[in-house]
Amino acid sequence: MPISKDSVRIGALTEGRSKVSRRFTIISSCSDLWGGSEELWSAAACALAENGHSVSCFKTGVDTNHPSVRRLKSFNCTVRNLRRRNRGPVLIKYAHVLPLALHLLTRRPDLVLISQGDNYDGLYLGYLCQKLGIPYTLICQKASDYLWPEDKLRSYKSAVFEGAVKCFFVSEHNRRLTEDQYGITLKNAQVVRNPYMVRTAQPLPWPVNDDDNLKLACVARLYLLDKGQDMLLRVLARNKWKERKLHVSFFGQGVNRQSLESLAGKLGIQNISFEGQTSEVISIWRDHHALILPSRAEGMPLSLVESMMCGRPGIVTNVGGTAEIVEDRVTGFLAAPVEDSLDAVLEEMWARRHDLREMGRRAATRIRELVSPNPAQDFANMLLKIVGELAEAKTRRHVVGHITASDPSPVRVSPDAEI
Template identity: 40%
Template sequence: MSIQLNFLIVSSCPEPWGGSEELWAQAAIQLRQANHQVHVAKTNVDHRHPRIKALVAAGCTLTDLHQLPPLLMRLRNRLLPVRWQAHAQQRGQQLLMQVLKSFRPDLTLVAQGNNFDGVGFADVCRRSGYVYALVAQKAVHFLFPYDWERPRIQAVYAAAQICFFVSRHNLELTQQQIGRELPQAIVVWNPVNSLLLSAFNSPELPLSASLHPIRLACVARLDLFDKGQDLLLTVLARPKWRSRPIQLTLYGKGPHQQGILELIQLLRLNGRVELGGYAADPLTIWKTHQALILPSRSEGLPLALIEAMLCGRPAIATDAGGVAELLVDNVTGFLAAGATADAIDQALERAWNRRAEWGLIGQAAARHVRATVPADAAVLFSTQLIELAHCAVTDNTVIV
C-alpha cells in the first residue's frame, strides 16, 4: 500500500513566474497525480498566471511568501529598496515557518533561481529540523558569497538531503564558491515544453530553403545581467554584420526591455532587430527563424537551447553554464568561447561561413538532443522526490 506523502515546495523566484520554475511546477503536478499532498510557498504569487492556475487545478495549495502586514504594505513605496527587501525576506521566512508548522511536510524542496537566493528559506527548514532538498537553476561566476554569509550558505548546503543542479558546470561552480564538496549533489534535466513533447518522435521542422535574409532568434528573458543581449547588439552593429542580410528577433520579457529598445535605437539597428514578446509555443518561433543565438553571461542549461535543437535548428551560444554540455561545437551548433562581443562575433562568423549546412547541422542537433535529454524529466524528478520523502519518513529524521 502506497503512503500519501506531504510535499512542500518553496520557490524563491522574484517574478510572478520564471522559466526556472518549470521543473518544480511540472513535478508538483506529477506528485498530485500520484495522490500526494503538495503545498507551494512562492514569492510574488499571481493567481491569474496560467501556471498558477494549473497548479491549483491539480490540487496544490498555495501561500504567497511576500504577504506583508498592512502597515508595511502602506510604507513599502517609501522604504529604501534594501530595507524593503529585508522586510520582505524576513516576513517571507516568518510565513514559511507558519507553513512548516501547519503543513508538516515529509520533504521540502527549496527551488532557487540561482544557487544562493533560496538560502534564507532553506535555513528556516534547517534550523527547525525539517528535511529539505535544494534545486538550483543557475550559478553565476561573479556572485561569490561574502565572508559574513559563507557559514550559513555552507551549513544550508551541507544539511540538504540532496542538492539538485541542472548542469555539471553549476554544480562544480557552486562547490568552488562555497569551498565545500557536495557529495549529495545530483544533476537533473529541466522538462521540455509540453507543446514540444511530440518532437521527440517526430521529424524536425524543415529549414526554409531561403536564407535571405537569415532570421536569428534570441529566446531569453530580457535581462542583460544574465542573458547578454547587449553583447549581441554590439556585434550586429559592427560594419561587416550591417552589410549582411541578417534579421534578429529578441523573444521574451524582462526588466531591461526599455533599455534594450533604447540600445537598438542608439546603435541604429531599427529595422534589423525587433522584439517578439513572449512566445508560449516554441514552434511559432522556429517555423520562421533559422537559428538560435544566445549571448548569455550566465546560465543553468537553457530550455531555449533544448527546444531549438528539438526543432532542428542550429545554435550559436556562449559557453555559459551547461551550454557546452549539450551543444557540440561545429557539429550541432557554434560555441562562443566566452561572453564577450569578440567571442560572439567569431562564433557567428563560423556559423555564417557554414550557413549552407544549417539544415544538416540542425538535423544533427535534433538527433543529439533526443539521445541526450529525457522526454519525461518532470516524471523522473518527481520520482526522485518521492524516494527521498519515503527515506525521510522511514528514517523518522524530521524534528518537530
C-alpha cells in the same frame, strides 16, 4: 544469516510505502512573476498531486491568472503568496518567514523542496528548515562566475548545502562552480533536467524564406546582466552585419526591453525585431534557422534544449551547461561571453550557413540522447524515493529504539552464526 523477526517487522512497516500519501511543501524563491526556473518544481508538483500526494506551494507575487498557477490549482495544489515583490527594508523583506515557519510547524511536511533561481537566493529557507528539524532539498537553477558569497556568509550557506537531503543542479558546471564558491564537495549533489515546452518526435521542416534571409532567434528573458543581449546588439552594429541578409528576432520579456530598444536605435540597427513573449515555442522554430544566445550566466537554458529538439542548432556562449549539450561546430557553435568572440563565431556560422540544416539534424538526435521525454515525472519520482528512504530510516530508528528499550542487554552473536 536467517532473517530475524525484527527485519520482517521493518519490512512490513515499510512495504507499500509508495502507496502512502506524502506531504510536500514547495517554496520558490524566484522573485519574477514566472520564469523558466519555475517549470521543474511546478510540473513535478502536478505529477505528485495527480498521484494522490498533498502539495503546498509558496511563490513570490502569485499571479492567480497565470496558466501555470491555474494548472497547479487544477491538481488541487495549494498556491500561496510567499511575499510581495518589493525591495523593502530587511524587516519587511523577511516578514514572510514567520507565517511560513508556522505553516511548516503545523503541516510537518515529509519533505520541503526549495527552488532557487540562482544558487543562493533560497538558502535562508533551508536554514529555517534546519532549525525546525524538517528535511529539505535544494534546486539550483543557475550559478554565476561573477557572484561569489561574502566571506561572512560562506559558513552558514555551506552548512545549508551540506545539510540538505539532496542538492539538485541543472548542469555539472553549476555544481562544480557552487562547490568552488563554498570550498566544499557536495556528496548529496545530483544533476537533473528541466522540462521543456515542445513535443515533437522529430525535427521540424527547415524554414524556407522568400527573401533568402538567414533568421536567428534570441529566446531569453530581457535581463542584460545574465542574458547579454547588449553584447549581441553591439556585434550586430558592425557594418558587415548590417549589410548581410541576416535578421535577429528577440523573443521574451523583462526589465531591460526599453534599454535594448534604445540601444538598438542608438546603434542604427535595422535588421532586428522585438517579438515579445510567446508560449508557442514551436512557432518560433518553424520560421527561424538557429538560436543565438549571448548569455553571461546560465544554468541549462531551456531555449537551447527546445531549439535542438526542433532541429535548430544553437550559437551560444560557453557559460553554464551549454557545452554539456552542444558539441562545438558539430551541433552548434560555442563562443566566449565577449563581443569579439561572439562576432568571430557568428562569422564562422555565416561562412557555414548552408551546413546549419545538417547541424540541426544532429542536434535533434543528440538532445534526445541527453534529455528524457518527461524530466518532471523523473524528478517527481526522485522526490518520492527520497521521502520513502527518509520514512524507512525513521522506522528503523524507531524499531531499534524499541528493541533497545525493551531488552537493554547487549546483542551477542554466536561464533558459529552464518553471516
